[in-house]
Amino acid sequence: MAGAVPNLCYSRRDVLDMAAAYCCGGEQGLQLAIDDKNKQMSNVHVRIAVMGESGRGKSTLINALLDLDDEEAAPTGFNGTTTKITCYSHPSLPNVHYYDFPGLNTPNFPVKAFMEKTKFAVYDLGIIVIERWTENDQLLAKALKKAGKPFHVVRSKIDLIVKSERGKKGYNEDVMLRSVRENCCSSLEKAGMGKTRVFLYSSFDLNAYDFPELKKTVVFDLSETQKQLFLLSLPNTSEDSINEKREALRVSIEFMAAISAAIAVIPVPGLSLACDLVLIASNILAMRKILGLDDGSLRKLSKRVGKSKDELRRDTEHAWVFGEITREQVMLLLKRCPVAAALTVAELVLDFVPILGSGFGATTSYWVTRRMLTNSLEEMVETAKIVLRNAEAGASATPGRAAGYWRD
Ligand SMILES: Nc1nc2c(ncn2[C@@H]2O[C@H](COP(=O)(O)OP(=O)(O)OP(=O)(O)O)[C@@H](O)[C@H]2O)c(=O)[nH]1
Numbered sequence: 303m304a305g306a307v308p309n310l311c312y313s314r315r316d317v318l319d320m321a322a323a324y325c326c327g328g329e330q331g332l333q334l335a336i337d338d339k340n341k342q343m344s345n346v347h348v349r350i351a352v353m354g355e356s357g358r359g360k361s362t363l364i365n366a367l368l369d370l371d372d373e374e375a376a377p378t379g380f381n382g383t384t385t386k387i388t389c390y391s392h393p394s395l396p397n398v399h400y401y402d403f404p405g406l407n408t409p410n411f412p413v414k415a416f417m418e419k420t421k422f423a424v425y426d427l428g429i430i431v432i433e434r435w436t437e438n439d440q441l442l443a444k445a446l447k448k449a450g451k452p453f454h455v456v457r458s459k460i461d462l463i464v465k466s467e468r469g470k471k472g473y474n475e476d477v478m479l480r481s482v483r484e485n486c487c488s489s490l491e492k493a494g495m496g497k498t499r500v501f502l503y504s505s506f507d508l509n510a511y512d513f514p515e516l517k518k519t520v521v522f523d524l525s526e527t528q529k530q531l532f533l534l535s536l537p538n539t540s541e542d543s544i545n546e547k548r549e550a551l552r553v554s555i556e557f558m559a560a561i562s563a564a565i566a567v568i569p570v571p572g573l574s575l576a577c578d579l580v581l582i583a584s585n586i587l588a589m590r591k592i593l594g595l596d597d598g599s600l601r602k603l604s605k606r607v608g609k610s611k612d613e614l615r616r617d618t619e620h621a622w623v624f625g626e627i628t629r630e631q632v633m634l635l636l637k638r639c640p641v642a643a644a645l646t647v648a649e650l651v652l653d654f655v656p657i658l659g660s661g662f663g664a665t666t667s668y669w670v671t672r673r674m675l676t677n678s679l680e681e682m683v684e685t686a687k688i689v690l691r692n693a694e695a696g697a698s699a700t701p702g703r704a705a706g707y708w709r710d
């Protein structure tokens with residue numbers, strides 16, 4: 303798929319498995335384990351079904367979560383816009399899928415036949431979008447339960463309630479939100495759903511209300527690898543979400559460093575450095591895309607917030623982040639890091655002494671790749687936070703709440 307990035311979703315467990323493979327089977331064992339893991343990785347998917355009645359905001363939520371542009375976005379509107387289950391995949395992490403369900407309450411919708419033919423077991427989890435709990439929502443919840451799938455109930459369009467209540471005498475946002483939450487929960491309880499948590503959110507402000515809590519809850523239902531994939535796929539709505547991506551990317555750096563060490567033991571002069579440069583460059587490119595710093599992501603952001611790319615990049619220190627990432631550029635970054643540069647030269651020289659060179663090379667490659675990717679990641683994370691601040695600047699009167707930031 304165009305624009306897809308290499309799979310960067312390795313868990314700590316994967317890194318430990320790599321270490322164990324090396325201890326048991328040496329270089330060959332490590333290589334086999336890496337190949338095996340990469341094969342497994344391409345089979346890991348996250349499939350989230352977004353369900354609920356018509357007009358609740360399902361398609362709008364998917365567009366916000368996947369940061370989809372006008373041309374690629376799910377159509378939105380009032381009354382029966384989505385007429386069949388439609389899959390939307392993440393533009394750069396194509397194994398993350400959201401399934402946009404049609405609203406069950408539209409005139410002439412064949413609810414019974416739809417419920418019978420839908421295979422609820424194929425999804426990892428369901429999100430039921432409500433404004434108030436209805437019999438159709440109940441049907442969906444029951445079907446998911448029967449299929450053994452977890453689901454979460456979310457109350458959309460909270461921004462609209464805030465807007466209409468804000469001017470009223472004695473208004474207190476926390477009290478108001480608590481009352482909306484309690485109302486939703488008690489209607490679910492009355493319908494026999496037991497005590498179910500309801501998350502309040504607005505698709506136009508994913509950093510606000512209960513969305514950050516929802517994120518934390520969703521990851522509990524996913525495997526370790528799916529969790530990394532899910533977190534990396536989310537838009538940069540806050541510094542916290544950027545930090546979460548940093549944590550997931552740090553794990554993948556360990557894995558990349560192990561791969562680079564495995565390559566370094568192959569006794570071909572210069573091969574290790576050549577591979578490291580390619581490995582580092584391709585990973586910097588992937589991390590940049592995930593952190594929303596590539597040209598395409600900046601263009602989308604610029605359009606959404608109505609600020610030029612230069613305005614978004616203002617006050618960022620690391621100009622290289624926005625430039626071309628080539629092997630030459632990686633060499634320049636390498637030279638900025640004296641220890642890594644010195645180790646690489648020593649490795650190149652020792653490469654010509656096969657036995658000595660391969661042992662030294664594996665250790666060097668591991669440290670150089672790790673150091674280079676970690677330094678690059680830190681600089682990109684710092685840059686992503688400044689870009690986020692620039693995008694949010696002037697968008698909200700409420701501190702920490704970028705009202706309208708996600709509005710198209
Ligand atoms: N203010 C506000 N409007 C929203 C929000 N989410 C959705 N909307 C609006 O609600 C309308 C319906 O949104 P959709 O996303 O098309 O709803 P849907 O659930 O996909 O509807 P169907 O496809 O008919 O099932 C659109 O006009 C959206 O712009 C939100 O969080 N806040």
Ligand SMILES: [Mg+2]
Binds near residue numbers: 377378402403
């Ligand atoms: Mg829809």
